[in-house]
Each structure stands twice: as C-alpha cells, then as structure tokens.
Amino acid sequence: MAEEARSLNFIEHIVEEDLTKGYTQNDLRFRFPPEPNGYLHIGHASSICLNFGLGLRYNAPVNLRFDDTNPAKEEKEYVEAIKKDVTWLGFEWDKECYASDYFQQLYDWAIELIKQGKAYVDSQTSEEIASQKGTPTEPGKESPYRNRSVEENLKLFKGMKDGEFKDGQHVLRAKIDMASSNMLMRDPVMYRVLHKAHHRTNTDWCIYPMYDWTHGESDYIEQVSHSLCTLEFLPHRELYDWFLDQVVSSDKLRPKQREFARRNLSHTVVSKRKLLQLVEKGIVTGWDDPRMPTISGLRRRGFTPESIRNFADTIGIAKRENVVDVSLLDFHVREHLNKIAPRVMGVLNPLKVVITNYEEDKEEWLDAENNPEDESAGSRKVPFSRELYIETEDFREEANRKFFRLKLGGEVRLKNGYIIKAESCTKDSEGNITEVQCTYDPKSKSGSGTEESLRKVKGTLHWVSIPHAITAEVRLYDRLFTDATPDSHKEKDFLDFVNPDSLQKVTGYLEPSLKNSRVGDQVQFQRLGYFNVDKDSTPENLVFNRTVTLRDTWAKLEQKK
C-alpha cells in the first residue's frame, strides 16, 4: 500500500510524539462522543473523520460513545440516527458505549471523593450558587455548606440517589478552588437531582452526573488515549485533569484531552438551536431537507460519503478560527460524481424544436455513451424524432461569436445525434419564442463515421424527444443563506439572511431511460449538473434533486457583463 506522503496535522504530531515517549501503538484508542440529542451535521462529520481517520491511520480502535447524561434532552431516536450517519460515512466503531453504562462506577467514585473530603453536598439554589461564582476578574465566595462533615455529605448524597429530594434541592460539588482564575474550577457541580426517565436506564437513577465529571472518567474507563474535542472545551481541560487525578491508577493509561477548532462552513449555520428554528418555522421541510447541513440532509441531497471524507481531509484540522467556503464541498462532490454518475439528458426549461426535413413519424434510437470517464459504464439508446425540446437558454435569434449555442442561421450538434441549423422561429403575442424550426444534416449522425459526422461545430446541445420524454419534478437548490456568515452579525438575526430562492421546483422532460430510476440513483444531466432521485419519488411521480451544478464558465462570462 503506497500511502501518499501527506503532511501531519497537529493532532497527529502529538500522537507521533507520544509514540516516541512511551506510548505503544497498542495504547492508542480514540472515540467519537456525540450527545444523542439531535442530528449530526457537517461539523460532526469533520470530527468523525478526524477520530476515525486516526483509527485507520494507526490501526487503533475507535469507540462510538453516546454522552447521554442529560435525560431531559436525549432520545433513542437520535442514537439510531447517529449510528446510521456514522455508518453511512463509511466508518466502523470498535465498541458502542454509553456514558450511562458508567453511572454506577461514577457514583462509587463520587462516594470516594466525598470520603476524601474532595466533594460536598450543597443545598443552595442554583441562583445562590451562581451568585457566589464570582466573575472572571473577581474570585468567588465559598458556599456555607462547603465544610459539611463527611458523614453528613455521605448521608445527603445517598439521599439524593434514593429519591429523598426534589429536583434542585441539593447538588454534589467538587471542592476545588473558589478563587481559581478558571471559572470551571470554582467548585463545579458533579451531580444534580433530576427525576426524569432516561432512554436507557429508565428510572434507575434520579441523580445524573454532569459533563465534566463524566467525560474524562468515561475516557479513562474505556482507556481512550487521545480525547479530542473542540476549542471551547479548552478551559475544561484543567478540570478534566483534576477529575482524572482523583481516580487514575498508575498501571493504567491516562487519557489526554486535546482541542481543535471547529470547522465553519460558509453560507450555513450548524447550531442545533438555529437548525431547529429553520425546521419549526417551515423554512425547510425537516432535518433531512436537502438544503440542511445535517448529514441526513447532505445524504438526501446527493452528497456521497467519499466526497464528504475527502472534503474533511483537505480542510484538515488546526486551532485557528476558520470559515471554509462551501464551494470546496461542491468541488469534492463534483470530483466524485464525475467518476461515477451516468450521463443522461433532460431539459428543464423547454423550447420546442421542429426538424422540418425529418420525416413525421420516424423515430431513431441513437447510441449514447453512459460515462466518458468510465468505459465499462457502456452505452444506452436514446430516441430521436422530428419534435424535440432544447433549453430555452440555448437559442437566441441573434448572438455574437462567443455564443456557441443555436442562433438563426447557425449550426449546432445535438449530443449523440445530428447537426441542425436554425432556419426560423415563431413567437407568441408577447414576443416570446415558442418554437424554432430547424433542418438537419442526415449524414451527420454521431458515430456514423461519415465525413459529415466528423465535422466540427462549435456547440453541442442536450435535448430530448418530445413524444418519448417522461416528466419528473426537479428540485433545484441554491444556498440557504445569502450571507457567508449568517450568524456572525450582531445587529441582524441569521434568519434575515435566508435566501428566498433556495428551492425552485420545475418540471423536467427526461429521456425515457430514466423511467425506472430508483430512490438514491445518481446521474449527471449533461450540461446541467448532478442529480439524484429523492425519497419523495414514486414510479408514477419521479422527483429529482439537483445535488450541484456543473462548473459553468459560460455562466461566469455572462455574469461579468
């Protein structure tokens, strides 16, 4: 296996250094730790690719761990959706873990901390506790309950566990340092009382451990060597290490937390709250709307796992703020789809063409190559007849030499068919062109080998035979937001930047080979873009999504005018 000499990212440098300082390859273990309280999005995809990529690179196991310590927000439905998304991206986890599996161990450790005088039950309200926290520039005050006896703490904590108290009546706090410059070290809450059924432990527990108390200990239990998270957890690291100090034994591996900057994609938002607003306000049709940055949305839109993984690989990982342009994601889908998507023809904005010198009832089935990038893809037949549709944009009465398409008196090749010449056109009362009359050169048939068939004409158009065409609903998507960073404006709400034209539905006239398309099929409508069959599609009513347009230098030229 000739691996490309790819440079290492800073996380890999850390791993490499650890490998030279006592870690063995066997010590390496990673994890992807989502909270099952929503759908995964493109940002999670980066983290998944990072962690599982490390696993692949070092032949190390990667756990899928559900950080399920808050029953108020978490549901089994999300667990299933997350597993589906990770699998779809093409990764296999070693163990499927749940923080809730460690509730008993966490509780036992908490008892130990109490016995050592390192944790205490606080009986104040959350407001009181918050008011004593101090500010980043002023130290906090100690709780009046901070010096309760070990016996009393033990008794109260057991009472909390046994359901003797109401929600919020007591919490267990670590006794650290109320004057620390790190707010998180000011006696953080370890446990709270919450009488709420959990999706896995049901009502077994009515106290739940907080994130900080849970995460590092879970890493330790699973013997995760490198616990990677986003930069916002950097201040948590001190606490992560403090909690670990309380339980690690020297014969076991001690996990280390390291932080990387989350990837931001231009023209999108990923915060759960904001995505929920899009769903609830009906701006999109659901979490898997093809315009959503969720993995399920990207999947439905037609993005491939390969394209997302390649995207994640090329944007890499670092510690600085960033906004990656969505066009890079577009590039990667195109790159992949170009290799695998069969070429077909469909017309989305039809203009009728009549070939006046073609016999009225004649039809021909022409050879069409399925994919010029892949010879093994073979070919198919497409029907040709006297009456065709071409795109409205492909005809102009008059145009300059830069316009390679059809114009009066000009010639153009119909892809896989004949060279035609526009002779005249008819218009409606408003001056719109309704039909173009053309003549064709019978000897110019594609692939026939005649001198005429080899003639070069500047333009080649896609087309479809009207009597043979099938129709389909075609959904054309544009970016959801008109602004590159819709949620970065202090004065304006991100919803102010919603693109009103992010979805356009049109009727497409397609070559008949598409009749038996199945949900998920991916094709290239030549000259238009890559499309897939949406899950709303039925054999009677086909529905296509445009995944992405082709690169379009003509459109760019036009725009410059």
Added chain:
RNA sequence: UGACCCAUGGUGUAAUUGGCAACACAGCUGGUUUUGGUCCAGUCGUUCUAGGUUCGAGUCCUAGUGGGUCAACCA
C-alpha cells in the same frame, strides 16, 4: 480590566521542528473535448506589527495589535 487560546495568499491547510514558504480550492490565460463538463499546460498571489537571539526566523524570546474563549443543576 483577569486567565487562557489563536494569527501563513481570496479560502482552508502544510513547511523534514531554526535551513529555498508549499498543496488543494477559487481566480486568470491557453490547449483538448460531440457536456462552455472532464482532462492538460501555464499564471496570479502569502508569513499581523516592532524589536531581539542567530551565519540563518513563518518557526525561538519580548512587547504591541487584532480575533476568539471562559461566570448552565447543558454537552
């Protein structure tokens, strides 16, 4: 008025750890092409500022500037 993190082309990421600043995307020019696609060739453009250490600094040190994070019984 604190602590911590970060700063490399338009964007993202590298730089054999102190030794010729590179890769991808985007842009531009040309070629090929029965997709204005693909492909090929070329081109554009970069180390936040000021000092210092050094034969040599994107990399180390100091100061500054700019951006970010931190006060949920969320994760």
